[in-house]
Amino acid sequence: MTRNDEGLSVHAVSYRYGAKTALDEVSFDVAPGRFAALLGPNGAGKSTLFALLTRLFTTPTGRIRIAGHDIARAPRAALARMGVVFQSPTLDLDLTIRQNLRYFAALHGLSGRDAERRIDAALARLDIAERAGERTRDLNGGHRRRTEIARALVHAPAVLLLDEPTVGLDAAARASITDHAHRLCAEDGLTVLWATHLTDEVRDDDRLVILHRGQIRADGEAGALRGPSGLTDYFLAETGVDPAVPPGPAA
Amino acid sequence: MSPYITALRAIVLREALRFVHQRERFLAALVRPLVWLLVFAAGFRAALGLSIQPPYQTYISYETYIVPGLCGMVLLFNAMQSSLSLVYDRETGAMRLLLTAPLPRAWLLFCKLLGATAIGILQVYAFLAIAALFGVDTTPSGYVAVLPALALAGLMLGALGLALSSLVRQLENFAGVMNFVIFPMFFLSSALYPLWKMAESSALLRNICAANPFTHAVELIRFALYAQWNGMAFLWVLLALGAFMALALWGYDPARGLVRSKG
Numbered sequence: 369m370t371r372n373d374e375g376l377s378v379h380a381v382s383y384r385y386g387a388k389t390a391l392d393e394v395s396f397d398v399a400p401g402r403f404a405a406l407l408g409p410n411g412a413g414k415s416t417l418f419a420l421l422t423r424l425f426t427t428p429t430g431r432i433r434i435a436g437h438d439i440a441r442a443p444r445a446a447l448a449r450m451g452v453v454f455q456s457p458t459l460d461l462d463l464t465i466r467q468n469l470r471y472f473a474a475l476h477g478l479s480g481r482d483a484e485r486r487i488d489a490a491l492a493r494l495d496i497a498e499r500a501g502e503r504t505r506d507l508n509g510g511h512r513r514r515t516e517i518a519r520a521l522v523h524a525p526a527v528l529l530l531d532e533p534t535v536g537l538d539a540a541a542r543a544s545i546t547d548h549a550h551r552l553c554a555e556d557g558l559t560v561l562w563a564t565h566l567t568d569e570v571r572d573d574d575r576l577v578i579l580h581r582g583q584i585r586a587d588g589e590a591g592a593l594r595g596p597s598g599l600t601d602y603f604l605a606e607t608g609v610d611p612a613v614p615p616g617p618a619a
Numbered sequence: 620m621s622p623y624i625t626a627l628r629a630i631v632l633r634e635a636l637r638f639v640h641q642r643e644r645f646l647a648a649l650v651r652p653l654v655w656l657l658v659f660a661a662g663f664r665a666a667l668g669l670s671i672q673p674p675y676q677t678y679i680s681y682e683t684y685i686v687p688g689l690c691g692m693v694l695l696f697n698a699m700q701s702s703l704s705l706v707y708d709r710e711t712g713a714m715r716l717l718l719t720a721p722l723p724r725a726w727l728l729f730c731k732l733l734g735a736t737a738i739g740i741l742q743v744y745a746f747l748a749i750a751a752l753f754g755v756d757t758t759p760s761g762y763v764a765v766l767p768a769l770a771l772a773g774l775m776l777g778a779l780g781l782a783l784s785s786l787v788r789q790l791e792n793f794a795g796v797m798n799f800v801i802f803p804m805f806f807l808s809s810a811l812y813p814l815w816k817m818a819e820s821s822a823l824l825r826n827i828c829a830a831n832p833f834t835h836a837v838e839l840i841r842f843a844l845y846a847q848w849n850g851m852a853f854l855w856v857l858l859a860l861g862a863f864m865a866l867a868l869w870g871y872d873p874a875r876g877l878v879r880s881k882g
Contacts, residue, residue, distance in 0.1 A: 422719050426873045448721035456712035460633070462640045474629030475720035475727075477622025 374400035374435050375559045376421075376527050381430030383416050390416040392582040394430070398561060398575060400526070403553040405570040405590065406563040408579035409609035414563045415455065417579070418531045421561075422452050435526040435559075448476065451520030451558075455531040459512055461505040465496065468504060469519050476523040483522070490518040493556075494548060510541025517548065527559045528552065534569065542569070550574075567599040580607040626722055627730045634701070634734030648697065648742045649749065652689035656750055660685050672813060674845040682755045686747075687841035688810025690765075691833060693746055694739045694773045695804060699797055701735035702780025706787060718871075725868055732781055736773035743769055760846040768843035772836035775856050778863035779832075785870025808834040809841075832859035 376398040383391040391413045398404040408414050419425055421432060423443050432439045437446035459468050466487060473483040491497040494514045504512060513533055520528060530549060534542040546562075546569045553560045562569070570576055572591030576599075577584060585606045586593055594602040603609075638644065664681035675683070708714040717727055747762065783796055805811075807824070808831050818825040828834050835855035842849035869875070 422715065423873055424715055424718060425875070428874075444721040444723070447719055450719070452715075452719055454712045454715050456710075458712040458716045460637075460713070463636070471629050471633055472716070474625045475717065475722070477625050477721075479625045479628075 374526055375402065376404075376435075376561060377431075377433040378417075378421075379431045379433075381417070381420060381427060381432060383413075383420060383427045383429075390582050391420075391427075394579070394582070394584055396577050396584060396587050398527075398559055400559050401553065401557045402575050403550055403560045403562065403571075404575035404577060406561055406577050406579060407565065407567065407570060407603060408563070409565050409607055411581075412565075412579045412607075413582040414565075414579060415531060416582075418452075418455075418529060418563060421529055422450070423447060448523065449526045451523070451525035451528045453513070453516045453520050453528075453530040453533050455533075455535060457512060457516070459504045459515060462503065464501050464503050465491070465507075465515050465518075466500040468515065469522055472519045473522050478523060486522050486524070487518075490521040493521060493552070494518040508541070509537050510544060513537065513541070513545050514548065517545070517552075521552075525558070527561070529561050529563075531563045532565070533562070534564065534566065542566075567603050570599055578603065578606055580609070622722065623726060626720060626727070627733065630717075630727070630730040631734040631737060634731070634738055637704075638738045644700065645742070645745075648693055649745055651696065652693055652746050653749060655685065655689055655692070656682060656755065657753065672815070674842050674847045680755075682753075684813070685811055686750055686755055687844055688805075688808070688837050689746065689750075690743045690769065690840050690844075691772060691808075691810055691837040692805055693742050694736075694769065694776050694836070695801060695833065697739035697742055698735060698773065698776035698780040699783075699801055701731075701738070701777065702784040703797070705731070705781065705784040709784070724871060724873070728781060728867060728871060732774060732777045735777045735780075736770060739773045739777070740766070740769045757844045758846065761844045764846040765840060765843040768839045771853070771856050771860065772840060775832060775836060775860040775863065778860055778867055781867040782863050782870055785867055804831060804833040807831050808837055810834075810837050832856060835859070 378397070379395050381391055381394045382389070394413070394417065396404075406414055406417070420427055421434070421439070423439055423446070426440060432446075434446040435449035437449060439446040460471070463471070469487045469490065470483060473479065473487060478486060487500075488497065491500055494517055496511060496514050496518060499507070499511065504515060507515065517528075517530070517533070528549070533549070534545055537545065549560055549562060550571065552558045564570070570590050572589075574590045576586065576588060576590035576593055578586040590599060597605075660682045705714065708717075717731070718724060720727060747756075747765075750756065779800070783800065787796055807828050809817075809828060810833070814825055814828055814834070817828055832855060835852040838849050839852040839856055842852065
């Protein structure tokens with residue numbers, strides 16, 4: 369198995385909603401252990417791409433490989449190696465943090481002591497171990513997000529996908545979540561794909577993929593791509609969309 | 620433990636927990652058929668004389684007649700409510716979480732269905748217990764024999780709800796579907812009146828009732844409540860279960876694009 373087989377690979381993926389093209393021949397690779405930011409304005413096709421990556425729906429064109437598994441041919445093997453944080457919240461608010469993670473663990477076939485051990489480790493990783501018994505309804509937005517990231521780690525995935533995980537969070541919580549995700553990559557060797565429309569969440573040594581109107585506009589190291597101008601200006605030049613202007617409610 | 624069973628247990632448990640957290644839903648599930656039984660039936664017993672027909676061996680009161688239909692009603696409402704929650708889950712993303720589990724999608728949907736059915740059966744037994752307090756009861760063997768009938772009817776109606784939830788795109792549209800599904804299914808069935816009585820008014824309506832899978836679910840329950848077997852009803856319900864399940868699986872096929880998104 370080559371190194372690339374453990375990362376994430378998207379090759380010539382297209383998707384249409386009726387007559388509207390949402391993704392047009394999208395290709396990029398994320399090497400194992402890399403943090404890749406998928407940057408695009410609202411409506412760029414990020415959520416469609418995420419739906420394809422997580423097999424919520426499938427497309428006959430193109431190929432997606434997660435940790436070496438083709439999602440069309442071996443969907444369950446691919447899903448087993450993938451952790452996902454969806455844009456819309458998916459916690460059961462009536463349950464505690466631990467109960468939410470237990471439910472998820474069971475969906476991945478984990479139960480009993482093994483599941484508890486993994487849950488403890490995931491919660492510790494996101495610094496929310498001491499709150500495990502609290503109902504998620506009582507948590508603030510930042511902690512709910514952290515819970516969802518911890519949950520996505522319970523089955524020890526190789527690839528972590530996050531679809532605009534900072535939407536609706538205040539600046540401090542946003543910085544904290546962004547930092548947590550970068551550390552998962554640097555310290556635990558996870559391959560991370562982080563979708564966002566906010567340029568300040570991207571660091572210079574991140575891999576940067578810019579998606580606009582269903583097409584890849586730029587792909588490379590963020591620091592090198594942006595050059596002497598700031599990332600915001602670079603993004604503006606590539607897409608014509610100003611990321612500083614609040615885009616209204618997230619799609 | 621097999622990952623299939625682990626997931627099944629968790630999904631059923633989650634459905635149960637969710638139900639426990641919604642006390643109003645349980646209350647509504649009980650009050651609804653009781654109102655029919657204690658108020659509607661009391662008014663109608665005078666208007667409707669029911670002669671002897673299987674599985675009854677003697678003249679029966681109207682209350683006795685509509686109990687199986689009300690059991691069906693409890694299952695029907697429960698099935699539609701749980702599929703309503705599926706549409707809601709899909710909009711909030713909880714459905715995405717479920718469908719990204721590394722198990723066959725058909726199994727995950729079946730687990731959901733089983734969880735909803737189990738809750739429906741609990742509601743029916745709670746209703747039957749209260750009906751018995753008011754003197755509308757059956758034999759102990761009937762209470763046991765009705766369990767598999769309730770399970771099959773519950774699965775069939777749940778599969779219908781599942782199919783609807785996959786085909787209806789938005790929550791708002793779903794309220795309409797409830798009206799177009801629950802009311803016709805309930806009134807165009809043998810739940811409130813025997814088919815021969817319906818035939819006296821209209822042969823066409825009688826035929827529609829006879830084709831309605833809900834009629835057969837009710838008849839299956841009716842016979843089972845007296846520990847009797849109704850093969851015809853059983854076959855119809857089984858057939859409808861197969862058809863609705865196939866429709867649901869088609870509806871949730873990832874190649875069709877389940878969650879239409881804007882971005």
